[in-house]
Amino acid sequence: MKKFVLQKDEPLKRPEDYSIAYHELLNERQLEAVFHGNGPALVVAGAGTGKTRTLVHRVARLVESGVKPSEILLLTFTRRAAKEMLNRASNILDERCKQVQGGTFHFYCSMLLHRYADAIGYPTNFTIIDTSDSLEVIQFVRTQLNLHKKKKRFPNKNTLLKIISTGKNKNLDTRIVLQEDYPQFLEQEDKILEVADAYEAYKEKNFVMDFDDLLINTRDLLRKNDDIRIKVALGNRHVMVDEFQDTNKLQADLTELFSSVHGNIMAVGDDAQSIYSFRGADHQNILEFPERFEGTKLIKLEENYRSTPQILEVANQLLKQANFKFEKQLHSNNERGDLPALVQSSSEHDQSRFITQLVLQLREQETDLNDIAVLFRNGRDSFDLEVELNRKNIPFVKYGGQKFTEAAHIKDVLAHVRVLVNPMDTIAWNRVLMLLDGIGPKTAQDLFEWIRLAKNPYQLDLSDTTSQSYIDQLKELSKLLVSIKENDHSVPKVIELITDYYKVFCKKRYDDYPKRIKDLEAFVNVSESFSSLSKMLEELALDPITATAVDTEQKTKEEAPLILSTIHSAKGLEWKHVFIIQCLDGIIPSAYSVEDEKQLDEELRLLYVAVTRAEKMLYFSYPVLAQSAYGDYFTQPSRFLKDMNEDLVEEWRLVEENNPQNLPEGNQKALGE
Known part of the structure; x- marks a missing residue:
């Protein structure tokens, strides 16, 4: 009998042993994440620290080291994000990276449920209904139960779906959801539960699943069928989850199940950018990751490539105020810039005048309008500014929040x-x-x-x-x-x-x-x-406050528009100049959050997200006087800014152009007509 001796494969361990020059492309902490071996790891990636770059290079490194692409699972929050990452990894290495399993939690769960449908009593050809379909089903069962004829107002189909979905995503009892978000409907809890039960029964009878079902049914499938769980997890040699701070309780449970055989799970995210609790995201998921996955290696990315050191000092000062966090300190080797501005105006309208006039100055100095963004807490916070921008014929596009004249x-x-x-x-x-x-x-x-x-x-x-x-x-x-x-x-x-x-x-x-x-x-x-x-x-x-990109392009030919955006819609983006308006107590933080420590922390993180969108210059602004249904009142600037001393921000005073004798000392901005 002949013998053939198989030589032991020696894994490539050092960055210099790879064809890609990782050590030249990545900083020390990024390199540590990319070359992390087996076992759980949590990469806490501060704003602008190259999170995506790190994930992309890790995919390439794993494939180059011999891991089968089909045994790598990359979970992201949009299919587009996964596709872009795998394309970038392919450009770095080769086409093998495109064979990596990449997509959203919902996409991956759908694939598993179709594969193992018989284990949950569904046919393999079950269908998935989208939100509009779900609303039709809710309305159907609502009508079937004659709840549309109730003398007391009963929640409409949109509200009912939100109540049902929130309970599922946050793993909360319906009564808790009603108490926290819809107290006006508490006395109708029994009827709301009746709708929820009828909605579930309709889906089961017709073999359809909504988006929430995809997560719930996959979790239940893997928990109740150990053989299936082992088979699925065995095929996931390495699991990576992007934006882990945005996961809900269901997704955190699924992450554990998907990686339960090999234990090679890497979560990447920033606890300081967890701002989507209203969608069911649970900030605790990222904070408790080291407890859930024993032996977790914690890697912090703190070198920022986006902003000036002055902007990062303000961001760090905000983070110091948070109660629930991972300690980190953003720093940068970027060229130093001006101190962020703290701009006090006499009224909201003067705030709008200041922004429009400075935007026009920046444009004269050859800053493109689409390199400037105005960010705000609520869609309504920009109404006055939108009127002023239309008057000055400054093209803009608005993201997030309800459009003013369309409401x-x-x-x-x-x-x-x-x-x-x-x-x-x-x-x-x-x-x-x-x-x-x-x-x-x-x-x-x-x-x-x-x-x-x-x-x-x-x-x-x-x-x-x-x-x-x-x-x-x-x-x-x-x-x-x-x-x-x-x-x-x-x-x-x-x-x-x-x-x-x-x-x-x-x-x-x-x-x-x-x-x-x-x-x-x-x-x-x-x-x-x-x-x-x-x-x-x-x-x-003639100038409705609903300007779209198409409108502005037609009006100004090829000039890209100024960006107006809610902070929630701005996450992940960046601009050279960023204005954060209406920085008032009661707006940011929201008046609804001040009695709850966790909600107050999320409001702080929201401001941190806004600050870290800025590359070159940052402006906080607020009016001293505001109006309400009860008349004018003096405002209070956001409590989050109270510790911003003169070493961190520079106060700007607004003065009228025709009153030069009132010019104050220090930095000042004269307002014209």
């Missing part, structure tokens, strides 16, 4: 303004009248026929064309419209009167009415800048 409740208020300006506006009257209980298209049309011939079209309670049952409601509407027409009110006063009247309808029509009422209050403030109702309607019609 139904803003349209409702504007409809009242339109009938005051033009009593023959049929479309506006239709919208105004159909807010009233019981009035449909036919009654609205009859009323409009009367309006066309009436001596005073606003004296609707004198109409003889409609049922007496509507008279009390029509009297209220008439009282409002006649009062406005007979008095010479300012534009903001008119908007305030209309919004006060409209709030009753807002509460009846929308489950999220508290947020919408805040929008209405913001609209009163926005209206301050208009001289007349007709002028406001004209400007909002």
Whole structure:
């Protein structure tokens, strides 16, 4: 018998033994992550520290070291992110990297469930329903249970789906979800549970799964079938999860199950950028990773390649205030820059004037508009700025938050303004009248026929064309419209009167009415800048505050637009100049968070995310005076900025151009017309 001696494979261990010059391409900590061997590892990657670069090179290194690509699982939060990473890894090494299993948790779970469908009692050809399909099913079961006819308001289909999904993703009892997010529906808990049960029964009967089911059913499949779990985990020699701070409880459980044989799990993320708890993300997942995976190697990426040292010092000062965190200190070898600016304005409108004027100066200095971003906590925080940008003909695109003039409740208020300006506006009257209980298209049309011939079209309670049952409601509407027409009110006063009247309808029509009422209050403030109702309607019609990239490109030919964005929508992006507006207590942090230490921490992380988007220059701004439904009041700057001394930020004062004698000492910005 012949013998053939198999030589022992010697793994390539040192960076210099590989074809790729990893030691030239990566810093020391990145190299440590890329060359981490077996066992669990947590890479805490601070903002701008090359997280994606590290993951891409680790994929290439594993493949080059002889790991079969099909035995590497890369989980990301979008399929596009996984595809881009694997393409980059292929460009570094070769096409083998494209054979790596890459995708989202939902994509990978769907693949497993189709493969093992019989183990959970589903046919292999079960279908997945998207959010719009889920809403249709919810509405169907809601109607089947006659809940659409309840005398008390019952949650609409969107709210019901949010309640059900939040409970699943956060592993919370429905009553807890109602207590925390929808206390107005607590007394209807039994009926809401009835809808949830009927929704689940419908899906099981029709062999369909929604997005949440993909995660839940995969977790249950692997927990209840040890042979399947071992088979799946055996094929995952190395598991990597990107943005681990954004995982929910289900995804953290799945991560453990997917890596339960080899134990080679690497999670990459930044606890300081965990800002999506409203979507079910659990900040504790990344903090508790070392406890969940015994023997975890903790690797911190702290060298930032994006921002100036001055911006990073502000970011580090913010992180010091967090209660629940991994300790880290961002640093950079980038060229030093100017201190971030702390800009105090007398009003929100002056804040808008400052930003538009400085943006125009930056453009004159050859900074492209799309290298500048204005970030804010809520979509409504930029309404006044949007008006001012339109006036100055500065193209912009807005991401995140609800578009101002597209919002139904803003349209409702504007409809009242339109009938005051033009009593023959049929479309506006239709919208105004159909807010009233019981009035449909036919009654609205009859009323409009009367309006066309009436001596005073606003004296609707004198109409003889409609049922007496509507008279009390029509009297209220008439009282409002006649009062406005007979008095010479300012534009903001008119908007305030209309919004006060409209709030009753807002509460009846929308489950999220508290947020919408805040929008209405913001609209009163926005209206301050208009001289007349007709002028406001004209400007909002000709330059609606809904500019899109297409609109701005058509208006300015090839000039890319300025970026307006909520902070949540800005995560992962970067710009040379970043303005963070409305840095007020009650906005950031949100007034809803100040009593809860964990929520307050998330608000702090939100500001940290905004700060670390800036490359060259950062501006915090806030108005000293603000308006509410109860009048003007003095504001308080964000508590997160109180420890920012003169070594960290430089105060800027805004002064009017025609008052040079009031120029203060230090850095100042003169506001023109």
